[in-house]
Amino acid sequence: MDPSQPTPSQEKRFVTFRIWRQQSPDHEGRFEEFKVPYRQRANVISSLMEIQRRPVNAEGAVTTPVVWDSNCLEEVCGSCTMNINGKVRMACSSLLDRLTEPIVLEPLRKFPLVRDLVVDRSRMFEALKQVKAWINLDGTYNLGPGPRQSPKDQARMYVLSTCMTCACCLEACPQVTLGNKFIGAAAISQARLFNMHPTGKLNAEDRLRGLMQEGGIQDCGKAQNCVQVCPKEIPLTTSIAAMNREVTKQVVKDLFFQDTEAQAASGPA
Amino acid sequence: MAAGRFTVVGGGLAGLMTAIKLAEAGQHVDILSIVPVKRSHSVCAQGGINGAVNTKGEGDHPDIHVKDTLRGGDFLAEQTSVKGMCYAAPGIIYLLDRMGVTFNRTPEGLLDFRRFGGTLYNRTAFAGATTGQQLLYALDEQVRRYELAGLVTKYEYWEWLGMVKDETGRCIGSVAVDLRTMEIRTFLAEAVMLATGGPGIVFGRSTNSVINTGTAAGRAFMEGAIYANGEFIQVHPTSIPGEDKLRLMSESIRGEGGRIWVPKRRGDPRPGKEIPEEERWYFLEEKYPKYGNLVPRDVASREIFHVCRDLKMGVGGRDAVYLDVTHIPASVLDAKIKGVMEIYEKFVGEDPRKNPMLIFPGMHYSMGGLYVTFDPGANNEPIVGSPKNQATNIPGLYASGEVDYAYHGANRLGANSLLSCIYAGQIGGPAMIAYAKNAAQSSTAAGTKPFESAKKQWTERFENIRKMEGDENPYQLARELGDVMTENVTVVRYNDRLKKTLEKIQELKNRWSRCNVLDRSNNANRSLSFVNQLWNMLELAQVITFCALLRDECRGAHFKPDFQLPQPKTRDPREDPEWMNAWRSQRDRWLKITLARYDKEQPQVTYEPIPTPVIEPEPRWYA
Numbered sequence: 001m002d003p004s005q006p007t008p009s010q011e012k013r014f015v016t017f018r019i020w021r022q023q024s025p026d027h028e029g030r031f032e033e034f035k036v037p038y039r040q041r042a043n044v045i046s047s048l049m050e051i052q053r054r055p056v057n058a059e060g061a062v063t064t065p066v067v068w069d070s071n072c073l074e075e076v077c078g079s080c081t082m083n084i085n086g087k088v089r090m091a092c093s094s095l096l097d098r099l100t101e102p103i104v105l106e107p108l109r110k111f112p113l114v115r116d117l118v119v120d121r122s123r124m125f126e127a128l129k130q131v132k133a134w135i136n137l138d139g140t141y142n143l144g145p146g147p148r149q150s151p152k153d154q155a156r157m158y159v160l161s162t163c164m165t166c167a168c169c170l171e172a173c174p175q176v177t178l179g180n181k182f183i184g185a186a187a188i189s190q191a192r193l194f195n196m197h198p199t200g201k202l203n204a205e206d207r208l209r210g211l212m213q214e215g216g217i218q219d220c221g222k223a224q225n226c227v228q229v230c231p232k233e234i235p236l237t238t239s240i241a242a243m244n245r246e247v248t249k250q251v252v253k254d255l256f257f258q259d260t261e262a263q264a265a266s267g268p269a
Numbered sequence: 270m271a272a273g274r275f276t277v278v279g280g281g282l283a284g285l286m287t288a289i290k291l292a293e294a295g296q297h298v299d300i301l302s303i304v305p306v307k308r309s310h311s312v313c314a315q316g317g318i319n320g321a322v323n324t325k326g327e328g329d330h331p332d333i334h335v336k337d338t339l340r341g342g343d344f345l346a347e348q349t350s351v352k353g354m355c356y357a358a359p360g361i362i363y364l365l366d367r368m369g370v371t372f373n374r375t376p377e378g379l380l381d382f383r384r385f386g387g388t389l390y391n392r393t394a395f396a397g398a399t400t401g402q403q404l405l406y407a408l409d410e411q412v413r414r415y416e417l418a419g420l421v422t423k424y425e426y427w428e429w430l431g432m433v434k435d436e437t438g439r440c441i442g443s444v445a446v447d448l449r450t451m452e453i454r455t456f457l458a459e460a461v462m463l464a465t466g467g468p469g470i471v472f473g474r475s476t477n478s479v480i481n482t483g484t485a486a487g488r489a490f491m492e493g494a495i496y497a498n499g500e501f502i503q504v505h506p507t508s509i510p511g512e513d514k515l516r517l518m519s520e521s522i523r524g525e526g527g528r529i530w531v532p533k534r535r536g537d538p539r540p541g542k543e544i545p546e547e548e549r550w551y552f553l554e555e556k557y558p559k560y561g562n563l564v565p566r567d568v569a570s571r572e573i574f575h576v577c578r579d580l581k582m583g584v585g586g587r588d589a590v591y592l593d594v595t596h597i598p599a600s601v602l603d604a605k606i607k608g609v610m611e612i613y614e615k616f617v618g619e620d621p622r623k624n625p626m627l628i629f630p631g632m633h634y635s636m637g638g639l640y641v642t643f644d645p646g647a648n649n650e651p652i653v654g655s656p657k658n659q660a661t662n663i664p665g666l667y668a669s670g671e672v673d674y675a676y677h678g679a680n681r682l683g684a685n686s687l688l689s690c691i692y693a694g695q696i697g698g699p700a701m702i703a704y705a706k707n708a709a710q711s712s713t714a715a716g717t718k719p720f721e722s723a724k725k726q727w728t729e730r731f732e733n734i735r736k737m738e739g740d741e742n743p744y745q746l747a748r749e750l751g752d753v754m755t756e757n758v759t760v761v762r763y764n765d766r767l768k769k770t771l772e773k774i775q776e777l778k779n780r781w782s783r784c785n786v787l788d789r790s791n792n793a794n795r796s797l798s799f800v801n802q803l804w805n806m807l808e809l810a811q812v813i814t815f816c817a818l819l820r821d822e823c824r825g826a827h828f829k830p831d832f833q834l835p836q837p838k839t840r841d842p843r844e845d846p847e848w849m850n851a852w853r854s855q856r857d858r859w860l861k862i863t864l865a866r867y868d869k870e871q872p873q874v875t876y877e878p879i880p881t882p883v884i885e886p887e888p889r890w891y892a
Contacts (some may be wrong), residue, residue, distance in 0.1 A: 064790070092513075095618070142360040163397060
């Protein structure tokens with residue numbers, strides 16, 4: 001069922017991989033080399049699958065299959081992020097024909113290692129809690145349609161909403177380190193998404209306060225690496241600039257108006 | 270009832286909607302998911318979600334949606350759940366809209382709708398061509414709220430292994446393994462929802478994500494759950510073949526005007542874009558003038574197979590036809606289906622806005638799944654809040670989403686899957702609560718013994734697998750399984766080949782016991798869990814193939830050339846009395862749900878007639 005059927009002569013070519021192997025964070029890591037038969041349209045994941053079916057390294061020694069994360073294989077789930085030839089990207093859409101050999105696979109370095117190419121990215125999901133990246137829905141019962149929106153606003157929000165929490169932006173960011181708490185561009189951009197939404201706006205302040213907490217937007221060093229590595233081409237630096245302005249306004253507002261607002265809200269004395 | 274503890278297995282749309290319904294009612298939910306829920310397979314759905322909102326002045330109505338769905342499924346779908354789903358659909362789309370889903374809009378700011386297969390109405394709401402992703406994110410966000418509120422606990426990178434049952438056979442919990450530490454533990458629950466998706470990986474390469482092995486369904490089947498209509502497997506007409514998977518090219522491409530064709534001259538060597546209009550054969554438009562390129566998926570896949578395999582008219586003589594959008598302005602394509610345009614560009618390396626795409630059918634979806642019941646009210650829709658909805662035959666075990674058998678019959682209509690997942694979750698959650706409320710006692714009453722023994726059993730099984738050091742590679746066995754299933758159990762089926770496939774499955778089962786586990790470590794040992802999954806995949810493959818062998822007819826996606834009805838002599842088959850007689854006798858013999866029960870040698874299969882309280886079945890044709 002495959003129109004890209006490789007001819008037998010293509011089978012004889014091999015592609016060299018150097019893959020980071022590390023049993024656990026407590027073990028020493030090292031590179032292991034593999035030779036994988038070349039196939040047309042092969043990508044990094046299909047090559048790792050090939051190694052699963054024949055876990056033998058370039059020296060001919062039997063080894064364990066490489067451990068990696070992947071799921072959809074069409075660049076929409078955000079699972080298979082890794083460093084490929086020194087650049088952070090999605091492994092499924094990394095076609096071998098466009099990579100120089102040896103192809104070097106390494107895990108993300110800004111996240112705790114689990115094993116081989118698998119890391120723990122839970123800090124990104126925690127960051128989404130910090131910025132309250134959701135609509136405060138009254139309930140799931142039927143209340144009719146949501147607010148009207150222009151196609152233009154939809155287009156702007158849709159782009160932000162394609163963020164798949166892949167971690168490319170955090171990995172490329174000089175401000176993110178293994179030990180610190182910087183929430184990174186993805187969460188900041190999500191705060192912007194929900195603050196743009198007509199219903200989300202009602203809770204805009206909560207998200208801004210999330211951005212002001214420890215590890216918040218103030219930790220951004222404006223290196224602009226994030227926007228260059230985003231596989232979904234999300235305008236991350238625009239999001240950061242926009243939220244920076246909003247946070248600054250909020251700080252000023254808090255400084256001068258918080259007391260009067262609180263008094264007004266409590267009604268006549 | 271005080272707040273109880275429930276387990277939802279799977280973090281896709283069906284699982285998350287169930288979890289939201291449970292948490293909203295104040296219950297505590299443990300979500301077990303092999304991947305972080307935000308990475309579940311629902312993200313792959315592209316085209317949209319159906320609902321007869323009727324914003325285009327076409328006179329669309331939920332009743333028409335019901336009819337399209339039942340007819341699309343060749344009247345094998347469970348009718349009351351279909352009616353409930355279609356009537357709930359507009360409300361579900363509005364709910365998602367309120368959750369912030371970035372649906373495409375009309376100039377007036379309303380939700381936009383487009384056309385999809387098997388209908389003549391613009392009924393499909395969409396967010397670009399990544400609707401599934403956008404819907405999943407919306408539910409994921411709401412679940413995160415409940416997580417922060419302490420009502421939901423996520424166990425991500427945990428794989429469900431099997432049920433814990435009490436002495437009466439009631440499901441009182443689950444056993445699961447942590448895929449990072451390989452720790453095995455049990456989870457007590459008043460009721461368990463399996464929302465574990467489809468079995469695409471049983472077919473090796475498919476449009477499915479790599480976690481869609483069907484392992485949970487296979488295991489539930491082995492533990493006594495009935496598997497229904499397993500033989501009904503949807504092959505999507507348009508996918509891009511790849512080494513690791515078949516990448517879906519959404520039906521929305523045709524919904525937005527994409528056309529399927531091959532060169533009129535067999536083996537024409539010219540590139541597609543250089544072939545003039547009059548030398549192109551638009552075979553779907555020619556044969557189906559009313560529905561054109563938007564015939565249901567089973568019909569389109571069969572026609573493409575026929576053109577490539579029987580007529581040898583595939584592009585360049587290969588298994589490929591053109592899917593062409595080059596006549597549509599790039600700005601329109603980018604506004605409405607950019608997601609899929611980019612997939613083609615990234616994975617094939619050609620711009621589909623300038624060159625016709627090369628596509629071929631690929632295994633996509635299982636209409637069959639775990640048997641569940643519904644509790645119809647006077648209007649023939651499920652009574653929301655009844656414990657019978659989405660309930661398997663095992664007390665306390667529920668199933669929703671692609672893993673249930675109910676909503677799509679013999680063939681699913683495009684953009685009905687996201688809808689069925691959400692609707693099943695919406696009625697499944699309340700059903701679980703009602704079940705727990707009605708139960709004579711809580712699951713805690715069984716004491717710790719069933720949990721301890723279940724944990725011991727699974728710990729031993731994994732220890733035994735860890736010791737496997739034979740000469741068979743489990744991933745190689747899975748590939749062989751996928752190859753034979755794809756070759757013989759997809760678009761066209763012959764009984765001799767199905768029998769050979771069953772022999773092959775038996776051979777693979779024998780070879781399974783000679784597997785090498787490849788990795789004996791205790792940290793993120795994926796091959797250890799895969800060897801266990803592989804057995805469940807083989808069981809499911811056997812059910813699918815065996816049920817396909819037994820059903821000697823053509824219905825929806827199940828196509829056996831040796832058992833076709835003759836061509837009707839009239840354009841409208843209802844005007845050909847002889848043909849109608851043949852159709853009626855086929856209906857009487859085969860309009861039944863296939864029910865498979867586990868047995869060590871081969872599945873025990875029985876048939877149950879389908880109640881038809883909503884619509885009387887009729888001949889299905891689209892010409």
